[in-house]
Amino acid sequence: MQLQGTARYIQSSNELEVVRPGEVHSRRIRCINLDPNEVNVFGVQIEGDEIWVLAGPTNNQRPDRKYVYRFSSLTGGSRYGL
Structure with missing residues (x-):
């Protein structure tokens, strides 16, 4: 069984x-x-080594981009559209 890390956003x-x-x-x-x-943060999702922060403009009702960070390096911040 592979252990999974945890992450939460602190606004x-x-x-x-x-x-x-x-x-x-x-x-x-x-x-x-x-x-x-x-930017409004809608949630955090974990996919393997990646931590995705799901976000969008404050006037949107759902996310339209994700910011990617990594457990292995504790860095990141790459931005991708959803």
Whole structure:
């Protein structure tokens, strides 16, 4: 059985709180390319090593892009359309 990490978005500090697979201590990733004043975060999804932050403009009812971070490097922020 492969262990899966966890991640949650913290809007007040614009960070992801991440627990890597197999670890118990949390770490934080700053979301410097995601502006919480212009973007609404709808959720966080985990796909293997990738952490997807699903987001869209504040006036949208659903996400239209994802920001990708990685457990392995605790970096990322690549942006892709949905």
